Amino acid sequence: MIETRYLTKVYKDLVALDKLSLTIDQGDIYGFIGPNGAGKTTTIRILATLLRPTSGQAFVCGYSVNGQAKHIRRKIGYVPDEFGVYEDMSVTEYLEFFASLYEITGKDRKRVIRDVLELTDLSYKKTAEVDSLSRGMRQRLALARVLIHDPDVLLLDEPASGLDPRARIEIRELLKELRNMGKTILISSHILSELSELCNKVGIIESGKLLFTGTVTEILSKVRSNEIALVQVREAPERAAAALLEHDLVIRAEVLADREGWIEVEVDKGADDVSFVTRLLIERSFAVLSIREQEIDLEEAFMQVTKGQVA
Amino acid sequence: MTGFPIFVRELVAYARRPRTYVFQSVFLALLVLVLIPLWPPSGQGRSGAEIAETGGLIFQFGGYLQVILLALLAPATTANAITLEKDKKTLDVLLLSDAGPFAIVWGKFLSRLFNLAFLLFLTVPLLFALLTLGGVGAKAIGVQFAILLAFAVFGAGIGVLLSTILHKTSSVLMVGYGILAAILGGPGLVEQLGLYSVPPGQYALGAAYASPLYDMIYLFRTSSFVATESFPLHWWVCPAWCLAGGLVCVTVAGFLLPYATSIDRILSFRTVFERFDAMTERALGIFRRKAPEGAPRPTVGTGNPIYWKETSINTIGRFRYWWRANLALLAFMGISYLAFKPMLGKIEFHKVTVAVLGGLIMLLLTVIAATTVSSEREDSSLILLATTPVECATYVKGKVAGILRNTMFLIALPFVHVAIFIGVGVIHPASFFLLMFAIPAAAATAVIQAIFVSLLFPTTLRAIMAAILILVLESALPLICCLPSFNLPMSCYFFVEPVGGLGQAFAATSQGNYLVAMGLAVVFSALTQIGFSVVIYSLISSGFDRYIGRAA
Ligand SMILES: Nc1ncnc2c1ncn2[C@@H]1O[C@H](COP(=O)(O)OP(=O)(O)OP(=O)(O)O)[C@@H](O)[C@H]1O
Numbered sequence: 024m025i026e027t028r029y030l031t032k033v034y035k036d037l038v039a040l041d042k043l044s045l046t047i048d049q050g051d052i053y054g055f056i057g058p059n060g061a062g063k064t065t066t067i068r069i070l071a072t073l074l075r076p077t078s079g080q081a082f083v084c085g086y087s088v089n090g091q092a093k094h095i096r097r098k099i100g101y102v103p104d105e106f107g108v109y110e111d112m113s114v115t116e117y118l119e120f121f122a123s124l125y126e127i128t129g130k131d132r133k134r135v136i137r138d139v140l141e142l143t144d145l146s147y148k149k150t151a152e153v154d155s156l157s158r159g160m161r162q163r164l165a166l167a168r169v170l171i172h173d174p175d176v177l178l179l180d181e182p183a184s185g186l187d188p189r190a191r192i193e194i195r196e197l198l199k200e201l202r203n204m205g206k207t208i209l210i211s212s213h214i215l216s217e218l219s220e221l222c223n224k225v226g227i228i229e230s231g232k233l234l235f236t237g238t239v240t241e242i243l244s245k246v247r248s249n250e251i252a253l254v255q256v257r258e259a260p261e262r263a264a265a266a267l268l269e270h271d272l273v274i275r276a277e278v279l280a281d282r283e284g285w286i287e288v289e290v291d292k293g294a295d296d297v298s299f300v301t302r303l304l305i306e307r308s309f310a311v312l313s314i315r316e317q318e319i320d321l322e323e324a325f326m327q328v329t330k331g332q333v334a
Numbered sequence: 335m336t337g338f339p340i341f342v343r344e345l346v347a348y349a350r351r352p353r354t355y356v357f358q359s360v361f362l363a364l365l366v367l368v369l370i371p372l373w374p375p376s377g378q379g380r381s382g383a384e385i386a387e388t389g390g391l392i393f394q395f396g397g398y399l400q401v402i403l404l405a406l407l408a409p410a411t412t413a414n415a416i417t418l419e420k421d422k423k424t425l426d427v428l429l430l431s432d433a434g435p436f437a438i439v440w441g442k443f444l445s446r447l448f449n450l451a452f453l454l455f456l457t458v459p460l461l462f463a464l465l466t467l468g469g470v471g472a473k474a475i476g477v478q479f480a481i482l483l484a485f486a487v488f489g490a491g492i493g494v495l496l497s498t499i500l501h502k503t504s505s506v507l508m509v510g511y512g513i514l515a516a517i518l519g520g521p522g523l524v525e526q527l528g529l530y531s532v533p534p535g536q537y538a539l540g541a542a543y544a545s546p547l548y549d550m551i552y553l554f555r556t557s558s559f560v561a562t563e564s565f566p567l568h569w570w571v572c573p574a575w576c577l578a579g580g581l582v583c584v585t586v587a588g589f590l591l592p593y594a595t596s597i598d599r600i601l602s603f604r605t606v607f608e609r610f611d612a613m614t615e616r617a618l619g620i621f622r623r624k625a626p627e628g629a630p631r632p633t634v635g636t637g638n639p640i641y642w643k644e645t646s647i648n649t650i651g652r653f654r655y656w657w658r659a660n661l662a663l664l665a666f667m668g669i670s671y672l673a674f675k676p677m678l679g680k681i682e683f684h685k686v687t688v689a690v691l692g693g694l695i696m697l698l699l700t701v702i703a704a705t706t707v708s709s710e711r712e713d714s715s716l717i718l719l720a721t722t723p724v725e726c727a728t729y730v731k732g733k734v735a736g737i738l739r740n741t742m743f744l745i746a747l748p749f750v751h752v753a754i755f756i757g758v759g760v761i762h763p764a765s766f767f768l769l770m771f772a773i774p775a776a777a778a779t780a781v782i783q784a785i786f787v788s789l790l791f792p793t794t795l796r797a798i799m800a801a802i803l804i805l806v807l808e809s810a811l812p813l814i815c816c817l818p819s820f821n822l823p824m825s826c827y828f829f830v831e832p833v834g835g836l837g838q839a840f841a842a843t844s845q846g847n848y849l850v851a852m853g854l855a856v857v858f859s860a861l862t863q864i865g866f867s868v869v870i871y872s873l874i875s876s877g878f879d880r881y882i883g884r885a886a
């Protein structure tokens with residue numbers, strides 16, 4: 024659905040994008056992560072046919088951004104990182120205005136607008152003036168706007184920035200719904216927890232270079248060195264820890280001072296999983312109350328990747 | 335002085351911009367271009383007295399020209415001083431800094447005034463060259479300079495004040511130009527309309543005290559007045575109040591700055607229009623068809639969405655009772671006839687009225703059209719349009735049609751006026767036809783060229799300034815070649831002719847010839863304007879994507 028080949032953008036003497044190549048398939052939710060000034064917005068604007076690449080190619084729905092921009096515009100919905108809202112327009116008028124720009128008329132338009140308002144939970148605001156909406160509502164309205172013409176591809180530049188946690192969760196739910204509708208979504212964000220739950224693929228970009236692209240599991244396994252498990256025993260955690268340390272695959276076992284009966288166990292990469300820890304403890308007749316694997320989250324992965332720790 | 339950092343920052347910013355120098359060069363070039371043709375050739379059969387007279391003339395016209403250029407430039411240099419900060423939401427940050435409101439307004443005012451004054455000083459060598467011709471005294475030069483400088487202070491001060499209390503840069507400019515035009519031209523208009531007359535041999539002191547332009551006229555044409563008192567002694571009255579007025583404006587702006595955002599909400603054109611709307615609605619209640627509360631805005635429908643937005647969302651388009659408001663305008667015109675009753679039989683009155691209307695039409699259309707794209711750019715909604723498949727033709731046609739529809743009544747006004755007085759038997763019927771060719775073509779050209787300019791320039795202020803500059807340059811076209819309607823006020827003035835004597839102004843020409851000549855000229859002019867518009871449209875469409883910020 025989206026493909027870039029050696030995409031390069033140079034602003035005067037600043038290389039904002041450096042031979043960026045990525046592929047996003049139909050139905051993917053692609054999370055685009057990178058620090059400030061990494062080139063996320065630049066990439067998205069090129070895909071949205073607002074910027075011309077200095078060199079390289081980019082294709083959206085099979086159309087090239089060089090020369091076939093017209094076709095692309097009907098296929099994409101773009102939410103810029105910052106955008107104005109018209110003064111003096113009601114929510115319905117705003118959507119009608121954009122619908123008519125996509126030449127959606129008559130009954131279709133009424134139906135579509137009703138649908139997108141419902142989808143974005145804005146129906147109750149449909150007569151409100153656009154500039155009276157709160158920030159979260161505006162973001163939702165922006166999403167409603169790009170859904171009007173039922174685009175195949177959504178390009179969302181930090182759609183959740185500046186939102187409170189609640190609104191953020193709402194946006195996330197909305198995006199999940201869109202994912203279920205089979206849309207291809209490219210979404211940039213700083214807030215990683217948001218992406219890890221939503222996306223099936225991520226790309227990490229820094230200084231215009233794509234450092235990593237792949238599925239979420241891939242990146243996690245790539246940055247992960249040893250697995251960490253947390254075990255809770257009913258009594259004598261010190262002895263349990265000592266017992267665990269005798270095992271070849273256990274590198275470290277520490278009793279957590281602040282949590283009753285909990286032990287943090289670092290297990291070598293070679294182990295298939297951490298189940299042997301339970302087995303071992305039960306064999307030594309410790310009462311195991313619970314065990315769980317500690318997730319390495321995207322945040323950690325991001326920090327490691329952007330520090331250049333992944334080859 | 336804590337405002338000093340702001341002053342320095344702004345000054346440095348100005349000095350860095352290449353545009354500053356372009357501006358100064360254009361200003362000088364304009365002056366020189368206009369004055370050079372007047373410059374007397376030396377030697378050959380011209381007496382010293384003749385040369386001195388020409389020198390005096392150049393000096394006078396240079397002075398008038400500078401007053402008018404200053405009237406255009408002074409409010410513009412300060413118009414966005416505060417509005418821009420409000421737009422970018424940086425005003426609060428500025429106010430929270432150590433500087434304080436007075437330092438902010440003074441810093442901005444002085445830095446911009448500095449640039450204006452610099453422009454004036456650029457003309458000094460030119461003035462001293464004039465001294466060599468004779469006919470101008472050093473004192474006169476000094477006095478003129480003082481008048482100009484004080485007027486610059488006033489214009490810039492008004493700009494700062496309006497920028498503080500109004501929301502949009504375009505509103506600031508419109509109101510500012512309105513005020514300055516009233517000050518400069520008011521006394522003359524009042525006299526032209528015959529509301530008072532100055533007996534020969536006397537000065538209209540009021541006019542000279544109020545208007546820098548008149549101050550200069552009286553100062554330099556003392557010979558055409560029989561001096562009953564020595565007027566030049568009082569030349570300082572006008573610059574004195576200009577200076578004081580400008581400084582007061584800035585000080586008041588400083589007082590109001592902390593409340594700027596709430597004031598501009600109260601004073602916005604929108605609110606004023608809405609009040610006016612409600613008022614006319616009440617006044618014209620008989621025409622009411624349904625309850626005012628429920629009157630919905632027209633929906634987008636199947637037509638051009640840009641047209642819809644222009645006519646039902648934007649400030650002027652917001653008039654829900656648009657035609658009623660216009661009816662009120664017509665009623666106002668009718669009432670004003672009563673006030674001018676003694677004048678209605680005189681052709682000069684009609685000439686001036688139609689010319690003023692013509693000027694208003696051109697200025698208003700230019701400002702509205704020049705704002706239309708750049709305001710979308712400034713509130714960054716243009717980018718949203720750019721990602722839709724909207725085409726150049728839809729966009730431009732929607733804009734042009736919308737603007738013309740919004741101002742339709744204003745454009746019709748001179749026709750209504752002329753038609754009435756043709757009926758009464760004061761104005762020659764041919765005038766109507768001449769205007770029919772002149773006004774619509776001129777109006778359409780003004781709109782499309784201003785749209786073009788506003789596509790090219792990133793800010794409203796620059797777009798408006800550039801569009802007005804084009805208008806000013808075009809208004810010189812009738813002098814160079816026979817394209818009368820490029821200067822609409824002037825052509826209106828000449829086209830409105832009395833029943834008895836078409837072409838009195840050209841007494842030497844016979845009547846029939848005059849009509850044919852004028853008719854041909856105005857048709858030729860209209861065709862040129864249409865051709866010009868077509869060229870501009872093709873320029874717009876060839877670069878449309880780039881102008882609105884699209885890649886391909
Ligand atoms: N119009 C421009 N002219 C010059 N440089 C630009 C322009 N737009 C962006 N840049 C530069 O290009 C680089 C990439 O910017 P971009 O906006 O793509 O970053 P980003 O990843 O979106 O950052 P953020 O997370 O802050 O939104 C930055 O260094 C920026 O300064």
Ligand SMILES: [Mg+2]
Nearest residue numbers: 063064104180
């Ligand atoms: Mg960005």
